[in-house]
Amino acid sequence: MDYQLETFTETRKTEQAEKPYEGEEADFNTQPAPQPWDIPAKTPSFFTKHKEKIRVPFTSSIKVIGKQKLCIKCNARGNMDCETCEGKRQMLSSIKLKVKWSNHEEYHVVPQNSGLKIELDSVSGKELFQNSQSLLYLLLGFPNPAISEASQRMIKDHQTKYGQTSRILQQRQTVELIPITKVNYKWKGEAHLYYVYGNEHKVSADNYPATCCCVIQ
Template identity: 35%
Template sequence: MDHEQNEEDMILDLESEPESPLAPPEDLLEQLDGYEWTLRDGGGKNLPPPADLLRKLSEQRDRSIFPEHRIPTMTEDMARNAFLSFVNSKCCYGNKAAGELVIQDLRQMTVYRYRLETYQESRLSEWTFQPFTNNLVDGPQNGASPRPWDIKVQAPPMFQDDTKKFRVPHSSLVKACHKCQGRGRHKCSACHGAGRMRCVTCSGARHRKKQQKRCKMRSGTGRKRCSTCSGRGNKTCMTCQGEKKLLHFIQLIITWKNKVFEFVSEHQLNFPGELLSKVNGENVFKDENVLVYPIIDFPIPEISLASQRAITEHNAAFATSSRILQQRQTIELIPITEVHYLYAGKTYLYYVYGLENKVYALDYPERYCCGCTII
């Protein structure tokens, strides 16, 4: 009995313990040069790149050159076919009106869309761990850990978002599990280490209340084997998976993200502006470099102003918290045609926009409530 009691005392009771933290208490791990903040701040913060990686804009370059461009022509047949495709894609629209309408006027216009894409890389480090299974330990005894921005990694293709995690070389440490204090198991929180629980059928009274008959569910003992721990009274520590030791190491998390600034020139159209973000336009200007320069003297002054504002905002936002790898700015001409048509003695209008000839209709004369559901 004493032996069983001693064995039980060795099992840490963690029934009231919170979930295991990502890292053990700060005083359990040593500080590694170049990674002191992972203990002090807990990690999880973007690390500023070294000063020699911060690129700054130099003096303004020569004025940009904008080639001549023409507005794509929209014919009545093109406008009608685009509208028919749009109507046929709607389950509650009849196509009779689209086939019989009389086009009265085509008003072609354009808007310009400016985009600045800034492809940036950010790095943060944090302590993490895994159960130690007697594998090789690449610790400080093998040398100093390289600093976060000195670690060479293969970046994804430009302007593609991605996140990768790496183990920092020479940062591994082996410590006793801080959850179970190196025991590999803990008392079952359901039965408190007893291995048995009160029978739910008779509530431990050994007899059923109504019939006052001996409970047959658990041979009349009033108790049953704990289903949580299968009667063992303890459970394997989930933190170390019963290995009793943990391999701690610094994990470097590298995130590549493409940040997009978009601006559409002003227009006096009864047209949702967000639709223009979903179509292509005719490219009239493209500039790509590590850092691009603001556009000047574009025929539409508000585009030049948008370029200046976007570049200033992006460079200020990312220069100290991440590394800018590449920037790309473009100007696209998005064609829009306002189509006025007559049907059944009434006038209506719709818009054909983008190189894909998408359609937006303010109203449609042959629309029904068919109760269809779009999933």
């Protein structure tokens, strides 16, 4: 059995940016520039990672190459395409807003007594419970106390950790039962075993005999 917590966040940062001028409006100081969180940005589907760059309104100004900065390749004559102004001889300077949507995932696998000695967070199982909210409540009273304990610890940790630097838009918690089948067999009079686990039917077979001519799938 495992418990999965996902916390979907939005982070915003601003930085100075320049690009070759292509006729954009120079609106610097015509109005007060909006604060980063006041700028509209379309949120992707929840739990989907995405990045976006937005030019902040009322921060754009035009710089003429040669007065603030000299283009070495063509001496600011504009007769060569260069990496700086691409032959335009003018640069648009503005503040750029970088918006990042992230999905922070964490798993807790309840120790099992089957003898399987591998991590089970790479496989899926049968979904027993799932819910999502903008901010989750602790999962209390679950039949397995270890799941309730993991929920309490991880939800508090995520809300504290990611709420300080980002906006938490949505959280989702899922409880899965991971199937594990233990197979005992004999080979040339000796006892052996292997495991089949997860919905993906992965196999773990330590000390499997005759590996040169037989493969378990």
